[in-house]
Amino acid sequence: MRPSSTAALQAPDTPAPLSRMAGALTLAAMSLGFGVVQLDITIVNTALDSIRSGLGGDVAALQWVVNAYTIAFAAFILTAGALGDRFGARRIFMAGFALFTAASVGCALAPDAGSLIALRGLQGLAAALLVPNSLALLNHAYPDPTARGRAVGIWAAGASLALTAGPFVGGILIALTGWRAIFFVNLPIGLIGLWLAKAYAQETPVHPGRAVDLPGQAAAVIALGALAAAVIEAGVRGWTDSFVMLGVIVALIAAVAFVWQEARAAQPMLPLALFRHPLFARCALVGLLANIAIYGLIFVFSLYFQEINGLSPFATGLAFLPMFGVVFPVNLLAPRIAERVGARVTIALGAALSAVACLALLPIAPGTPYAAMALQLVGLSCGLGLMVPPLTSTLLGSVDRSRSGVAAGVLNATRQSGSVFGVALFGALIGPAGAFMHGLRLSIIISATLMLAAAGVIRWGAPSGAAR
Template sequence: MRRNEGLCLALVAESKDKTMQQTSLNVRHMPDECAASDQQTSGLAATLTLAAMSLGYGVVQLDVTIVNTALNAIGASLGGGVAELQWVVSAYTIAFAAFILTAGALGDRIGAKRIFMAGFAIFTAASVACAVAPDAATLIAARCVQGLAAAILVPNSLALLRHAYEDEKARGRAVGVWAAGASLALTAGPFVGGGLIALVGWRAIFLVNLPIGLAGLWLAWRFAGETTRHQQHRLDLPGQVAAIAALGTLAGALIEGGALGWGSPFVIAGFVLAAVFSVLFVWREARAPQPMLPLSLFRHPMFALTSLVGLLVNVAFYGLIFVLSLYFQQVNGLSAFATGLAFVPMLGAVLPANLIAPHVAERIGAPATIALGAALSAAGCLALLFIGPGTRYLAICLQLLAISGGLGLLVPPLTSALLGSAGQQHAGIAAGVLNATRQTGSVLGVALFGSMVSRSAAFIAGLHAALVISAGVLLAAAALIWIGAWSRARR
């Protein structure tokens, strides 16, 4: 019996010895396997971070255009004319544009992930407030909060993408996907909004943000990495107040100019105050120890050019989206759902254009790609000049494709070029500058073009003027970026 026990113990010992030897061999190979696993996890985390950032930017862009198809329904439900409807649209973009620079600085100071998640939570809550608004004033106030949260989301999503993708080419492709998702939401907004209004009512266009917000928050919390915090960055509150005042008074003067007349004392005072606050803003930023907008960034030619081009492009695009929505519903008598369908061709061009834009930029350069996209959109605007009451929809499809396709082509290289011209320390601020100028363009476009069509008797003439102005600013953007690149090449 003892001999059998001894034999069993010997066999167990031998088995343990072999197991230890095998484990030792396995341990020798573990570094390579763990490294591969880490690379896979890192790649997965980057991809899901991109998904979260795309949801954040996408919901911001969705709420820019989804409201357009609801304008008639909101006006009928809450009361108000064209000026009040302009405020429903512009309240969002004014807050967006005015706060975005501070939001970028906040991300640099306390971490882009923290501020991004806070922005997503605020945006989702404000969307619910919009959905239950009992009157126009409450809706406009909730839209302001939405815009503030949108300002937090956009620059910090770009900062987190830069953190997740260190390789320049990989980052360029990621920005292309990020922009494609936003463009998809932007162009799908009228269609989605029209469908929700037809099925449920206009309040549903804001409730759709709830599941998007929850999904984006979870993905960001679970997979996004935190950026380096620069505690030395301080908030420039005087500069922030001056920026809000300048943009708000300018937009107010443009919006009310169409209704009250351009000679109205209120309108003239608005323009004067906008000029005063703009001068105060520049004066403050030039002297502040840590300015909200470091004016030194504009010494880089590509940074200055891409910021200006972003403003010009958005004047044209968002102004046209606003007046075309009114044209389809008020002039041609389309329902909200039919108006949404009318914008579907734009979806067919902008998404593939976003996806191919990084590859085009790698071949011909970012400036040439931006100029090509702007010129294509300008051609689409000029080709729409025949539009009038009762114009057949099929006659304008190609023009809508050209306008949106050009926009889809220029946005990714525009964004990448600006980020590339700023250092990592100013990544949040740089992204904020681009989006601040673009949203300022949106405010100006809606306010200016809306004032042109505020009187129904002159709607078509105002629409034609808006198309001519859009083509002009887009061609100016193409010329500026092309000349700037040519000047740099000669140095």
């Protein structure tokens, strides 16, 4: 975006500068909020086989343990961003942190798979409250674009640390005390994050006129839930099953109803006018494509390591450690690369790197030594680490500051919707008996194609007047 346009967009609601200490501790609180959300992605994936052993169920049940979280996350995140704009991002962020912590304790105490799935949905709702409002608070605390870009890089790097620690810590906890301990670990994180946010985060301006779009919210939940149910069950029943076809039809009807509602609502949860800005629209699409690919692969590789190659949860955690560990330094490096070559170029390079890494995984087979796939997995996550900070900062910089909560919600809604679809689709591909390796390779090909498409969309699709 041109500097003159950026200044014009950022004029409203410009906050008073924070002290260096207050800014750093606000950033720490926001990083903990995003980090605990990401932690529960990798730490749960490591525990999937242990959860199945402890509570019973098949691949479809494990998909619901993952997707109950991501469906609620994706479906409610837009409303959560609007709530932050209406009542103050700090207030909603703290409510989300408290709910996430309580739901985590509930997951740890769940007596059966159904209860765990329901509580994972509650965790997802809390995650929806956390993430967009953490970004809104960062956007408020760091009005300077360069400082904001670096703060977002640190915010993303904190989440990368959580992603990295998740498999390793999860494997240790499962080996020592069982899978329930992976949820108790969120308790101290939640308490520290709540204290930091209360003590140091500066509340954003309140816009009491912003309404909550309940019909749009209902349509979003139905569309995502029906689509996930249809795709998950397709792996068991087949794509021509009546239940699967009904789920697809319901999802399509709900999606159309959602768009219709958002087009006519006086205060929609998803202002369609945001997508008139080409850079905003393309950033949202890239987030969707990337998460289908990456988080779908994380799910199937978790099962590949444990079910096909016979690794323990702890060994699986170690297998993911290099993959997630490299994201942290790359997240910190990405904003500086973007300052040199441009944000769109940086995002496209990251997507292309992930695509090449996916294609290099195609020779994988049962019993493939870890050393033969480690470099590819690291390359996959390097690409993601390179994409996320400039993608997030670019999208936030493309809208008025007063809409930052909703804008952050849109990005995370599209990304989490991608996660829902990726886990559902790739899980369905590996679900049929004897089809695991064929489904895994097909998942890899789909992921590579999606990442190449993301590179093209952001690099060559934007108009010439857009920021690099």
